[in-house]
Amino acid sequence: MCSKVFVIFVLVPASFLVILLALNTVTSRQRQFQWDMNRKDVTSLPQLDRERIQQRAERLAKALTIQTISWERDVFETEALLQLHQHLKNSFPLIHSSPSIEVNVINGYSLLYTIHGNNNDKNDGVLPPYMLAAHLDVVPVANGTWKVADPFEGRIIDGVIYGRGALDDKSSVMGILEALEFLLENKYNFHRTFYIGFGHDEEVSGFEGAGHIAKHLKETGVSHLDFVLDEGYFVLEDLVEGVDDLVSVIGVTEKGYATLELSVEMTPGHSSIPPKETAIGVLAKAVLALETNPHPSMFGHGPEMDFFSYISSSAKIGHSVLFSNLWLLSPLLSKLLSRSPVTDAIQRTTTAVTIIQGGYKHNVIPGSASATVNHRIHPADSLDQVIEHNRRVINDPRVRIKVIDYYPPTPISPYGLDVSAFNLIASSVKQIYPSSVIAPACSPANTDLRRYVELSDHLYRITPTVLTPVTRGGIHGDDEQITIEHYHNFIRFYVALMLNADQPEAGHLTVRHHREL
DSSP, X not given: OHHHHHHHXXXXXXXXXXXXXXXHHHHHHHOOOOOOOOSOOGGGSOOOOHHXXXXXXXXXXXXXXXXXXXXXXXXXXXXXXXXXXHHHHXXXXXXXXXXXXEEEEETTTEEEEEEOOSOOXXXXXXXXXXXXXXXXXXXXXXXXXXXXXXXXXXXXXXXXXXXXXXXXXXXXXXXXXXXXXXXXXXXXXOSSOEEEEXXXXXXXXXXXXXXXXXXXXXXXXXXXXXXXXXXXXXXXXXXXXXXXXXXXXXXXXXXXXXXXXXXXXXXXXXXXXXXXXXXXXXXXXXXXXXXXXXXXXXXXXXXXXXXXXXXXXXXXXXXXHHHHTHHHHHHHHHHHHTTSHHHHTTTSOEEEEEEEEEOSSTTEEOSXXXXXXXXXXXXXXXXXXXXXXXXXXHOOTTSEEEEEEEEOXXXXXXXXXXXHHHHHHHHHHHHHSTTOEEEEEEESXXXXXXXXXXXXXXXXXXXXXXXXXXXXXXXXXXXXXXXXXXXXXXXXXXXXXXXXXXXXXXXXXXXXXXXXX
């Protein structure tokens, strides 16, 4: 790809190329995506007063004390999940007593809320239902590593709420229901039917939770959802190099997941007479080959190129030149991304060797050795391509490759100004964070949305709160936290989204594929 850039520089006069790059940059910086801001004004409703903000924070803090840990597939804290159910009933009495809201417990521990709109006539003017998703479970914590507060203490210190699940993902559960309860308090009557789905095992698979919610919807006659919004990316602050503004990232796809086993079988023996090669040695060379030969860059084959195009107008001038001219400079940006594991993961299938097994006695050469390899597969990649790459770089038939677990990347959902569902979410974000820039992206982590691919072509991911370099480390890490102010805006986003989605203009615009924008 770099040779392509060189040829262009040779064939095109340098002065003309500089002018072309400059003009393209100026045009990009003048262009702003005008998201549909003709939405119901959130400020037209009674505002969330300061006393209520504190009460809402305390309800979230209480939810964080409930240890709804998922340990592994089919192993989770069932009693804690039922305690959380009760906390939700106690916290949101209007929701759980409304005649227009139906609450179903799915597969014992997941929750499905159906908010029945009053405009359900079967005619062309009725918008299809949509769904807001989140999950009730959390990941385990390491003992003694939290510094500010205990992980399940649910403490509020200096305006910050600490606890496992503060960002992932009880803030979504509580924030969605706080928004709905607030609208019910203000006598709002929904026109459009929508669903709220809370799975109970997202952290270990989502099979028993979201998978059963999807099954229940299909069994009860729901064959299509207009869109599904789940957790995912955040409103990023000081996390995108070259951009000072907030960057509100909406995930439009997520990577696939594959766990492979590498195994080698050879003749065992005594360590006093070692052969030239052992099973462990052959396996070690295979692991080294995988780690030193990454999968090829897929930059430009997923949403990553559009991510930089969308933020180019808000970037500093040097970065703006780069981001605005990816038709020429994409090989350079790809090379820059590859310098950091964090940014390199955006553009390629990643490889992580997570388990090594071999040997059982200090003086015995084992006859077998194995390694577990976890791949997060780029949306433009496939399992067959991943395995073929691994075989080619290992280049040793003694190393056998077995698929242990696999889930494909989710399809790339349409995005852009004239994609109604994406525009709806983007404009709701802009109402709460007006100075932020919207950008599509691929989520490197998996969510419950992979269980809903048969119900909607519009699957989106955003956790609508600000994430900073300080708070980023708390996700699945130590001292997970959210400020009360950020949680307040979290709730305001869902108020805006519910109101915006309830308007007739939230219906379908002419939808084009993202590559045609």
